[in-house]
Amino acid sequence: MxxxxxxxxxxxxxxxxxxxxxxxxxxxxxxxxxxxxxxxxxxxxxxxxxxxxxxxxxxxxxxxxxxxxxxxxxxxxxxxSPGLERPLRKDKDFEKFKGEPVEVKLFAPIDGKKVFEGELVGLIDNKIVIKKDTAETVEFDRDKVSSVRRIIKF
Incomplete structure (x- = not known):
């Protein structure tokens, strides 16, 4: 199977x-x-x-x-438990954790980078949207993303 x-x-x-x-x-x-x-x-x-x-x-x-x-x-x-730094996979996860810090890992680099961090804006039109520290928003096609995880900062 x-x-x-x-x-x-x-x-x-x-x-x-x-x-x-x-x-x-x-x-x-x-x-x-x-x-x-x-x-x-x-x-x-x-x-x-x-x-x-x-x-x-x-x-x-x-x-x-x-x-x-x-x-x-x-x-x-x-x-x-999925843990504090749980992966976000389902649509409802992207709604539930809006406004929280996340790490987005890509399958292939964009401008030489495969890992991005920022505040989760949400899942919009099947794109994962984050806001970086510079207040700039970045969008990632969901099928290009290998993982999205919450980041817990102490």
Whole structure:
């Protein structure tokens, strides 16, 4: 089965469980790192996620995944918080974190740069828009962006 299909099927299974507990399903990731496969489920809630929250979701979905048995490879199941410097992937993430500092990484450089930082203006016409320290706004076509992450400055 294709990685994207696995992520979509797991999302369909996990979403009702996270909603039942009033958690946000941030992302589902099925990825190979070295010789091992990982199924990572990122959850969040106001005030943050605890280890007990992660354990609760893990214990509820693990038997369902075992029963459905649609993932051919052996894998490690991880349920965790997306972290403070969470990636922004979904449209709602770009709305939720407007006005916050972000780092935008590109697949290919623009004027010799692949990494840009600034305040998130938002997602406008499928372009990620940030405002740099100089108050200049910069737009990036979404398909040219490899990642967008929140930046937490202490």
């Amino acid at each position: 294709v990685k994207k299909n696995i992520e979509e099927l797991v999302t369909e299974i996990v979403l009702p469980i996270t909603e039942k507990h009033k958690f946000e399903l941030v992302d589902v990731e099925y990825i190979k790192e070295g010789p091992y496969w990982y199924l990572r489920i990122y959850i969040d809630k106001p005030g943050g996620i605890t280890i007990d929250d992660c354990q609760l979701i893990s214990e509820e979905i693990d038997p369902i995944l075992d029963k459905k048995n649609f993932i051919e490879q052996s894998y490690f199941l991880e349920v965790s």
